[in-house]
Amino acid sequence: MKPDALAHIDPSHPSDHWTLARRTARMTPSVIRDILKLTENPGIISLAGGLPSPRTFPVSAFAAASATVLAHDGPAALQYAASEGFAPLRQTIADFLPWDVDPDQLIITTGSQQALDLIAKVLIDPGSRVLVETPTYLGALQAFTPMEPSVLALACDDEGVRIDELAAKMGTGADKARLLYVLPNFQNPTGRTMSEARRAALVQAAAERRLPLVEDNPYGDLWFDTPPPAPLSARNPEGCAYVGSLSKVLAPGLRLGYIVAPKAIYPKLLQAKQAADLHTPGYNQRLAAEVLKNGFLERHVPAIRALYKQQCYAMLDALDKEMQGLDVQWNRPGGGMFLWLRLPEGMDATDLLPRAVARNVAFVPGAAFHAGNADPRTLRLSFVTATQEQIATGIAALAAAIRDCQASG
Numbered sequence: 001m002k003p004d005a006l007a008h009i010d011p012s013h014p015s016d017h018w019t020l021a022r023r024t025a026r027m028t029p030s031v032i033r034d035i036l037k038l039t040e041n042p043g044i045i046s047l048a049g050g051l052p053s054p055r056t057f058p059v060s061a062f063a064a065a066s067a068t069v070l071a072h073d074g075p076a077a078l079q080y081a082a083s084e085g086f087a088p089l090r091q092t093i094a095d096f097l098p099w100d101v102d103p104d105q106l107i108i109t110t111g112s113q114q115a116l117d118l119i120a121k122v123l124i125d126p127g128s129r130v131l132v133e134t135p136t137y138l139g140a141l142q143a144f145t146p147m148e149p150s151v152l153a154l155a156c157d158d159e160g161v162r163i164d165e166l167a168a169k170m171g172t173g174a175d176k177a178r179l180l181y182v183l184p185n186f187q188n189p190t191g192r193t194m195s196e197a198r199r200a201a202l203v204q205a206a207a208e209r210r211l212p213l214v215e216d217n218p219y220g221d222l223w224f225d226t227p228p229p230a231p232l233s234a235r236n237p238e239g240c241a242y243v244g245s246l247s248k249v250l251a252p253g254l255r256l257g258y259i260v261a262p263k264a265i266y267p268k269l270l271q272a273k274q275a276a277d278l279h280t281p282g283y284n285q286r287l288a289a290e291v292l293k294n295g296f297l298e299r300h301v302p303a304i305r306a307l308y309k310q311q312c313y314a315m316l317d318a319l320d321k322e323m324q325g326l327d328v329q330w331n332r333p334g335g336g337m338f339l340w341l342r343l344p345e346g347m348d349a350t351d352l353l354p355r356a357v358a359r360n361v362a363f364v365p366g367a368a369f370h371a372g373n374a375d376p377r378t379l380r381l382s383f384v385t386a387t388q389e390q391i392a393t394g395i396a397a398l399a400a401a402i403r404d405c406q407a408s409g
Contacts, residue, residue: 023146045394065290081282089289099234112245112257116143131180135369153371160194185220186336189380196229218245223335224309314388318395349379359397
């Protein structure tokens with residue numbers, strides 16, 4: 001080709017070259033990631049991101065595990081590996097789960113976000129009906145939406161999904177819902193936990209209607225005083241796919257999640273995994289397996305619970321103090337990383353955010369967590385990463401921003 005053969009092509013119009021797939025129109029950026037960019041500014045107190053506290057990361061345990069893995073299993077750790085995951089790690093996770101799980105049901109994924117992506121690819125067609133809670137996890141909506149489903153939000157109360165909503169919205173025949181996605185324990189974003197009675201009723205209703213449940217449980221081990229009721233998957237293993245993660249109890253940088261899958265969908269999930277990345281990094285899996293030996297989580301997780309309980313109570317105390325007279329409502333979660341706040345009538349959390357950032361505090365507006373009919377008055381606060389002093393300062397700044405908003409509006 002002569003040097004001037006492409007001279008007539010205008011490089012400023014790359015769309016002339018590329019035709020995007022239809023599904024990309026439904027891909028959206030993470031509101032949370034965009035807000036986290038704001039928190040990089042000096043002096044900003046972030047109550048926004050769902051980031052585990054770095055104080056909980058067992059760095060010394062990983063240093064020792066790395067030396068052991070490289071010394072005794074180095075070539076295998078650096079080689080390609082099985083798509084379903086490192087067998088000793090799968091066994092360890094199966095043993096840790098609170099019901100009888102065969103490790104052959106487990107697929108190790110590159111974070112639980114990949115687990116949601118694989119489930120979406122295997123179970124959702126364009127136009128498929130998918131049911132979610134109100135509100136629900138933003139990352140799940142991001143994973144499902146490119147598959148072009150019809151997402152319906154089910155109304156919830158303090159105990160979780162309302163069963164009458166399930167019956168009304170699941171559809172029939174070819175339009176029957178493909179799945180219901182739920183986070184029963186210390187839900188992201190609200191922090192609520194599904195009651196025992198509601199779990200039993202939901203599993204029964206779903207089983208009667210042959211409705212698959214996708215149970216996402218990244219926070220279930222982070223209870224403060226009382227563990228949550230048994231998982232949905234423990235009650236009907238063949239009717240549920242269980243998604244878990246090591247990010248909140250070990251370290252998110254490992255990107256280690258997993259799916260406990262019924263036999264009916266396991267082979268296709270594994271094929272989707274092979275197409276996505278062949279396998280999750282074997283070195284990371286071996287590191288985690290080495291760290292988790294000899295009951296490590298039984299010793300480590302209680303320290304995380306104690307820290308997060310202190311952080312949560314510090315935020316609740318600050319809210320009690322600073323929000324007096326503002327008609328602001330919030331819940332009191334029994335675990336996890338988040339609480340849910342509702343602003344006074346007529347206010348919009350998205351409009352409040354820049355006022356809060358101007359006062360050096362950030363949060364996540366609640367509208368992003370809704371599949372439809374978003375409540376603009378809601379917002380999510382995370383209590384695990386900021387110090388107790390920062391929490392007190394941040395909540396005071398948030399209250400001042402709310403007062404500013406009321407005074408100007």
